[in-house]
Amino acid sequence: LQNEVGTLTTRVREGQAEIEKLSQDLATHNNEVQRLTSLEATRDDQTRELQDQIRDLSALNRELEQKMEDTHLNSLMSAEFRAEIEQLKLANREFEDQFEEERSQMRLALEEQELFSQQLETDLRAAQDAMEDEHKAEEDALTDQINMLTEQITKLTTEADKSNRLVEDGRKFLEQERQ
8 A cells, every 4th residue: 555655645746847847838838928029019009190290291291292282392392202202102002012911811810829828727737636636546456455455344343353253262162171
């Protein structure tokens, strides 16, 4: 029994070490999810700032165009200046497209991290359930062994009592014979 208890204790320690490792893995992945969430929030802040700047630039552009129209300078604007404005617009569109792609990739990474975290939690719960089932089965087996040993002890005690009675009866018989 002591050997079995020692083996069970070793298994419990190994199971606890495995649960601890899974818990650490889960914590690591949760930290990564938090980091990615923080990065996404930073990106969102930067996007809002850029959108504010774009709105400000658009307003300034409208004011400039209005002034140009008012002063008839629009006809004097060179083709080079118009091309530069078009290049800026194109660069702005490319930046927005690139930013949206990065944001989409970040969302996918966050979703993957979340799925991985959920899988780790499921694995951890399954490992804990399996350990609990194993401990219960081993506990039941030990209880059965203890009950069986108790029955054997009871039988041996009963037989010893019978033997003691027989010895006592034999002694009494010998004393009566001597008398």
